[in-house]
Amino acid sequence: MKKNLKTILAKGGPFIGLILVIVLFAIPGETREFFLTYNNFKIIFTQTVIVAIGALGMTLIIVSGGIDLSVGSTIALTSVVGALLIQHGWGPMPVLIAVVASGGLIGLLNGAAIAGLRMTPFIITLGTLGVARGGAKWLADNQTVNYDGSPINGWMTTADPFSHALPAGVWVAIGLAILTSLLLRNTVFGRHVFALGSNEATARLCGIPTTRLKVFIYVIAGLFFGLAGLFQLSRLRQGDPTVAVGLELDIIASVIIGGASLSGGVGTILGSMIGALIMAVLRNGSQQMGWPTYFQEIIIGLVIIVAVFLDRLRQGRAAA
Amino acid sequence: MSDVRLRLTGIQKSFGATRALKSVSLAIAPGEVHALIGENGAGKSTLMKVLSGAHAADAGTMELGGAPYLPENPHDARLKGVAMIYQELNLALHLSAQENILLGAESANLGWVDGRASRDRARAALALLGHETLDLAQPAGAFSIAEQQVIEIARALLIQPQVLIMDEPTSSLTQADTEKLFATIGRLRASGVSVIYISHFLEECRHIADRYTVLKDGETVGSGEMKDASLDHIVTLMTGREVKDLYPRTAHAPGRVVLEVKSAGGAPRLKRASLQVKAGEIFGLAGLIGAGRTDLLRTVFGLDDLEAGEVCILDAPAGAASPRSRWAQGVGFLSENRKEEGLMLNQSIADNLTLTKMECFGRLGWIGRGRQQQAAQRWVGELRVKCRDTAQCIGELSGGNQQKVALARLLEHPARIFLLDEPTRGIDVGSKAQIYQLVSELAAAGKAVVVVSSYLPELLGLCDTIGVMCRGELSAVRPRAEWNEPDIIRVATGSA
Numbered sequence A: 001m002k003k004n005l006k007t008i009l010a011k012g013g014p015f016i017g018l019i020l021v022i023v024l025f026a027i028p029g030e031t032r033e034f035f036l037t038y039n040n041f042k043i044i045f046t047q048t049v050i051v052a053i054g055a056l057g058m059t060l061i062i063v064s065g066g067i068d069l070s071v072g073s074t075i076a077l078t079s080v081v082g083a084l085l086i087q088h089g090w091g092p093m094p095v096l097i098a099v100v101a102s103g104g105l106i107g108l109l110n111g112a113a114i115a116g117l118r119m120t121p122f123i124i125t126l127g128t129l130g131v132a133r134g135g136a137k138w139l140a141d142n143q144t145v146n147y148d149g150s151p152i153n154g155w156m157t158t159a160d161p162f163s164h165a166l167p168a169g170v171w172v173a174i175g176l177a178i179l180t181s182l183l184l185r186n187t188v189f190g191r192h193v194f195a196l197g198s199n200e201a202t203a204r205l206c207g208i209p210t211t212r213l214k215v216f217i218y219v220i221a222g223l224f225f226g227l228a229g230l231f232q233l234s235r236l237r238q239g240d241p242t243v244a245v246g247l248e249l250d251i252i253a254s255v256i257i258g259g260a261s262l263s264g265g266v267g268t269i270l271g272s273m274i275g276a277l278i279m280a281v282l283r284n285g286s287q288q289m290g291w292p293t294y295f296q297e298i299i300i301g302l303v304i305i306v307a308v309f310l311d312r313l314r315q316g317r318a319a320a
Numbered sequence B: 001m002s003d004v005r006l007r008l009t010g011i012q013k014s015f016g017a018t019r020a021l022k023s024v025s026l027a028i029a030p031g032e033v034h035a036l037i038g039e040n041g042a043g044k045s046t047l048m049k050v051l052s053g054a055h056a057a058d059a060g061t062m063e064l065g066g067a068p069y070l071p072e073n074p075h076d077a078r079l080k081g082v083a084m085i086y087q088e089l090n091l092a093l094h095l096s097a098q099e100n101i102l103l104g105a106e107s108a109n110l111g112w113v114d115g116r117a118s119r120d121r122a123r124a125a126l127a128l129l130g131h132e133t134l135d136l137a138q139p140a141g142a143f144s145i146a147e148q149q150v151i152e153i154a155r156a157l158l159i160q161p162q163v164l165i166m167d168e169p170t171s172s173l174t175q176a177d178t179e180k181l182f183a184t185i186g187r188l189r190a191s192g193v194s195v196i197y198i199s200h201f202l203e204e205c206r207h208i209a210d211r212y213t214v215l216k217d218g219e220t221v222g223s224g225e226m227k228d229a230s231l232d233h234i235v236t237l238m239t240g241r242e243v244k245d246l247y248p249r250t251a252h253a254p255g256r257v258v259l260e261v262k263s264a265g266g267a268p269r270l271k272r273a274s275l276q277v278k279a280g281e282i283f284g285l286a287g288l289i290g291a292g293r294t295d296l297l298r299t300v301f302g303l304d305d306l307e308a309g310e311v312c313i314l315d316a317p318a319g320a321a322s323p324r325s326r327w328a329q330g331v332g333f334l335s336e337n338r339k340e341e342g343l344m345l346n347q348s349i350a351d352n353l354t355l356t357k358m359e360c361f362g363r364l365g366w367i368g369r370g371r372q373q374q375a376a377q378r379w380v381g382e383l384r385v386k387c388r389d390t391a392q393c394i395g396e397l398s399g400g401n402q403q404k405v406a407l408a409r410l411l412e413h414p415a416r417i418f419l420l421d422e423p424t425r426g427i428d429v430g431s432k433a434q435i436y437q438l439v440s441e442l443a444a445a446g447k448a449v450v451v452v453s454s455y456l457p458e459l460l461g462l463c464d465t466i467g468v469m470c471r472g473e474l475s476a477v478r479p480r481a482e483w484n485e486p487d488i489i490r491v492a493t494g495s496a
Helices: A002-026 A029-035 A038-063 A071-087 A092-116 A121-139 A151-156 A168-186 A188-198 A200-205 A210-236 A247-257 A269-289 A293-319 B044-051 B074-080 B097-101 B115-128 B145-157 B175-190 B202-208 B231-239 B293-301 B323-328 B338-342 B349-353 B355-361 B369-382 B399-412 B429-444 B456-462 B485-492
Strands: B006-015 B018-028 B033-037 B059-064 B082-085 B163-167 B194-198 B211-216 B219-225 B257-266 B270-278 B282-287 B308-313 B331-334 B417-421 B448-452 B465-470 B473-479
Touching: A002 A029, A002 A269, A002 A293, A029 A038, A029 A269, A038 A071, A038 A168, A038 A188, A038 A210, A038 A247, A038 A269, A071 A092, A071 A121, A071 A210, A071 A247, A092 A121, A092 A151, A092 A210, A151 A168, A151 A210, A168 A188, A168 A210, A168 A269, A188 A200, A188 A210, A188 B349, A188 B355, A200 A210, A200 B338, A247 A269, A247 A293, A269 A293, B006 B044, B018 B033, B018 B044, B018 B211, B033 B202, B033 B231, B044 B082, B044 B163, B044 B194, B074 B082, B082 B145, B097 B115, B097 B145, B115 B145, B115 B175, B145 B163, B145 B175, B175 B194, B175 B202, B175 B485, B202 B231, B211 B231, B219 B231, B257 B293, B257 B448, B270 B293, B270 B308, B270 B448, B270 B465, B282 B293, B282 B429, B282 B456, B282 B485, B293 B323, B293 B331, B293 B417, B293 B448, B323 B331, B331 B399, B338 B399, B349 B355, B349 B369, B349 B399, B355 B369, B355 B399, B369 B399, B399 B429, B417 B429, B429 B448, B429 B456, B448 B456, B456 B485, B465 B485
Parallel strands: B018 B219, B033 B194, B033 B211, B082 B163, B163 B194, B270 B473, B282 B448, B282 B465, B331 B417, B417 B448
Antiparallel strands: B006 B018, B006 B059, B211 B219, B257 B270, B257 B308, B465 B473
């Protein structure tokens, strides 16, 4: 019985955190009225989509022992690409494919440089952070890219804002989360990702093609980041090359709050998704409390530290 | 024994429901070398952690020099005179040898490091160990493992400990370095330091220790004068059973040559090696650490590049090799470095065991978890791996059990050529005997086995053919019957 409790704590840590945060905002008088309503959660879910899809790719990368700092720039660049293509009269499906593929292309560049040049992911993606941001501004001629309208604009909202239906983006994020979770847990590729992150030397010794695997991981993650860029475009209804600055840090934080280890080999998709939700609930709740943005930033920063600290405590207990 | 430096009485320690130490008692005189013997999991490590202040005992008393000894943490224990040398070296590899020796005890004036005083103290500690000539300015990472260990011992000696604990100090040393270490321990003994010596090498314990204590399942099951005890008696105490024949010899008749290495050379230490291994043959590679034995295995396996010569595997195309192609050809490799290379410590037993062939348990990239668990379960049962289930994290197992899983990876694959680098390093006698048995059975079943070992009785007991390497060259290959220990040492040290 005692052991069961421990397992629940160990596996459900992030989930308990999420409930705590929700309860925190459900109690005060200022927010009680609206916070726990369906409509508010619809807003929270919609606000989580971009970070959540980014966190899917980031979980793959972090579990494999890597990191990607260029996500915010990749999202800006791919959303500008999408806006330009819509301007040129492309339909929604070709735009979707092209935007996602351009994300994959940036992932390919990252992965090839990391695996081929044997450089640390931190340095390479710090470089592409600048390259992609500059590229986005160049493509967009240093201004926002406007277009007359596209069905893509409707993917992050519902036609009737008061309807109970969730926007398409939320369903896409949920579906992809389930798929990616299965991919990580139950496929050879997924277990090889864990092997690479847990001990690269062992992976090499056991004949896993580590170079190819690394490239592959960054390409798949890049596809996710491209998709996040598409939803960014859908949300803003224009291509903005200065959007999503620093978003990679929110995404990394979601994955870490979700229980992944920056040294690799540990992490779950469910955890990362809950991590992303915790961040979104904190933002949403703070806004409703009327807290200034700097206060939100401080709170989220502290939550990251506390979450990782609690995680370490929990694992220390479990090991002893 | 009237004069006691350190006395432990009735020490107990539990972790949750696990009683790691049930009742341990131990007494050591000044200037005594005391061997602490026991299988992996007998509680030696826990006892050492209690002694060195890393854990607090639940019950029992400890006395040092007649006064109660209650260390709060390892640093406190060190200040009170109990220093510990861990099996895994604790060096800052980027810092110089001198900085490592003085770490935490720097000579300083108002925060400024006093260069000359530091150097003198480091030199003095090294002189005590007979290593005056070590280059103090070199980064620790540039030294061999044996030299790194000397640096670590020098650090412990700096504060003039009353009790020095050494955990498996010779597990990565060659015979020559071991002799040097024994000379060092002799000097420590003469200067009145009490040494607790933990080792799986019983002959070594017999050679160096004055008295011994045997632990089994967290209890002291025997102790006494080393000169009165026979090895068989100690092994019986440790295991609770008699290990009559450590090296079983199943009949095996070598067949065709399955692995041939022709004048192989490669980075960094392999200069020139030729050998032939037949199916059903156990081929031993002896030599000093750094002689290129590990490099030879790694080059054969495609982990290091072959720069000269040829490696031929029967029924496999010639050409550049990678670990991936070698596994596909039925060649398996067991790393000497279980923790850093051999295993993924924070992953499950099942994943570790089946990492080379996960795609075989399902279709289209999907893993059939049931079949994977079943395969792992089979070996866990067959090799008697002590664990909860195959989903347990491998880092939680003892060294011997981890090694069995690492070996099971080759069995499950299945390999037909086994390249085993120090297969019994740092594991208990029971597991060792099991691994010897297994290797012998493999040969009987027609597998080719290459064993690298620094432990000569093991090679002489187990192998059909032994080759000795010296300075990157494999000079002498002969049937086992034509070798004895002194001969091997002469060839290995280049004095033949």
